[in-house]
Amino acid sequence: MKALIQRVSAAKVWIGNSVYNEIGCGVVVFLGVRINDNIDGAAALAAKTAHLRIFPDEQDRMNRSLLDISGEALVISQFTLYADTRKGNRPSFIYAAPPTEAELLYQKYVQYLTDLLPSESTKTGQFRASMQVELINDGPVTITLDTDNQLPPCR
Numbered sequence: 463m464k465a466l467i468q469r470v471s472a473a474k475v476w477i478g479n480s481v482y483n484e485i486g487c488g489v490v491v492f493l494g495v496r497i498n499d500n501i502d503g504a505a506a507l508a509a510k511t512a513h514l515r516i517f518p519d520e521q522d523r524m525n526r527s528l529l530d531i532s533g534e535a536l537v538i539s540q541f542t543l544y545a546d547t548r549k550g551n552r553p554s555f556i557y558a559a560p561p562t563e564a565e566l567l568y569q570k571y572v573q574y575l576t577d578l579l580p581s582e583s584t585k586t587g588q589f590r591a592s593m594q595v596e597l598i599n600d601g602p603v604t605i606t607l608d609t610d611n612q613l614p615p616c617r
Contacts, residue, residue: 463499463507463567464543464610466492469516469603473536475587476594483585488533489516490597493571494543495564496557496610503609504567508574511535516603524603532580538587538595539568565589 467489474484491511517526517533528535541564545553559567568589576584587593 463496463503463571464494464606464608465507465511466494466540466543467511467514467516467605467607468492468597469600470536471598471600473595473597475536475538475585476596477588477591482588482593483536485534485536485583485585487531487600488528488583489535490595491535491537491575492540492543493537493568494540495559495567496544497559497563499559499563499567499609501567501570504570505574507607507609508571508578510607511575512578514605514607516605528579528583532583534583534585535575535579536585536587536597537568537572537575538593539564539589561590 470488470490472486473490475482512529513527515527516524517531519525541555541558542553544558545555546557547553558564572584572586
């Protein structure tokens, strides 16, 4: 699994002409699921997300986590994080998990993150929907977390 995490002061996800979900201070997590990913990886990635110290303390050092600031998380499924662009100009997605498997692990990640964060702090987009994500990247701070080094090579 791969999580591209952006620290935000606010974010919204739109589906069609309507706001589907929105958060204030916290993170937007773009989450990709790779073939051969598993539930243990989802749990570990959710814990790392909740405890990642990317928010400023009194000395303006990145020393606080989502838990420390009672921040929110907006989790958006993003299979394109596993685009393979080594050949040609059209990305290949052979390393992305099939939708059924990906959705299960996406939901597990969301569940684990929800269990760690304060009540109603975790929001989502809609799996497999065409979405527009509006965010104010604070910093900017963008961090990538993944479980790929824990897995055997794909295909």
